[in-house]
Amino acid sequence: AQKVTQAQTEISVVEKEDVTLDCVYETRDTTYYLFWYKQPPSGELVFLIRRNSFDEQNEISGRYSWNFQKSTSSFNFTITASQVVDSAVYFCALTIYGNNRLAFGKGNQVVVIP
Amino acid sequence: DSGVTQTPKHLITATGQRVTLRCSPRSGDLSVYWYQQSLDQGLQFLIQYYNGEERAKGNILERFSAQQFPDLHSELNLSSLELGDSALYFCASSAVSGGADGELFFGEGSRLTVL
Numbered sequence: 627a628q629k630v631t632q633a634q635t636e637i638s639v640v641e642k643e644d645v646t647l648d649c650v651y652e653t654r655d656t657t658y659y660l661f662w663y664k665q666p667p668s669g670e671l672v673f674l675i676r677r678n679s680f681d682e683q684n685e686i687s688g689r690y691s692w693n694f695q696k697s698t699s700s701f702n703f704t705i706t707a708s709q710v711v712d713s714a715v716y717f718c719a720l721t722i723y724g725n726n727r728l729a730f731g732k733g734n735q736v737v738v739i740p
Numbered sequence: 741d742s743g744v745t746q747t748p749k750h751l752i753t754a755t756g757q758r759v760t761l762r763c764s765p766r767s768g769d770l771s772v773y774w775y776q777q778s779l780d781q782g783l784q785f786l787i788q789y790y791n792g793e794e795r796a797k798g799n800i801l802e803r804f805s806a807q808q809f810p811d812l813h814s815e816l817n818l819s820s821l822e823l824g825d826s827a828l829y830f831c832a833s834s835a836v837s838g839g840a841d842g843e844l845f846f847g848e849g850s851r852l853t854v855l
Contacts, residue, residue, distance in 0.1 A: 663846075669828060670742075671846040717783065726771065726834050726844055727796055730783035 628653045628720045632731035639708050640739050646704045647734045649718030657723035660701040666714040708738045746831050746847035754855055758819040761850045765812055765833030772814040778827040789814055826854045
C-alpha cells in the first residue's frame with residue numbers, strides 16, 4: 627500500500643518569505659508518480675506539479691520548486707517569495723504506475739501574512 | 741477550469757436520507773474517480789469507473805454506490821446518511837485507466853452536510 631506523510635500541519639509565513647513543505651512517501655513499487663495539489667479556501671483541488679520516479683531532476687517552475695530524493699523517499703515543495711494568494715492547503719500525493727488512484731497526505735495549511 | 745463538472749455544489753440533508761451526486765468528466769476522459777474529503781479521514785479514494793465498468797474500490801461504505809453511464813457521466817449515491825458522511829466529495833477524471841499519464845483532473849467538489 628502507498629502512504630504519504632506530511633508532518634507539518636499549519637505553517638505561517640510573512641509575505642515574500644519562502645516556505646518549504648515536507649513530504650515523505652512509502653511504496654514498494656519502483657514506478658510511481660508524485661504530485662503536489664493546492665486547495666485554496668474556495669475548495670477546489672488545483673494540480674501544481676508532477677514527478678515520475680525515474681526523474682529525480684529538481685526543477686523550478688515560476689515561484690514553485692521541488693526537491694525529489696528517492697534515497698530518502700522525500701518530495702519536498704518550496705514556494706519562493708510567498709504571496710497572500712498562496713494561502714491554501716497543500717497536498718502531496720502518490721500513485722503507482724498502472725493506476726491513477728491517488729494516495730494523499732493530510733495536507734499542509736499555509737497561511738501567508740501580509 | 742479543469743473541465744470536470746460536479747453538481748450540486750452544496751447539499752444539506754438529514755440523517756437517514758439518500759442523495760445523489762453527479763459528475764461530468766472532461767470531454768473524452770473515460771475514467772472517473774470519486775474521493776471523499778472529511779476532517780478526520782482527509783482525502784480518501786472511494787471508487788473508480790472506466791468506460792462504464794467499475795475498475796477499483798477504495799474505502800467506500802456499503803451504503804454508498806456509484807455508476808458510470810454510457811455518456812460517461814457518473815453518479816455517486818449515498819444512502820442512510822449519517823452525520824459522519826458530511827464531507828466534500830470530489831470527482832476526478834483521466835483519459836485512461838492508468839499508465840504513463842498519471843494525472844487526474846478534479847472537479848470543484850460537492851459539499852454534503854448531514855444534519
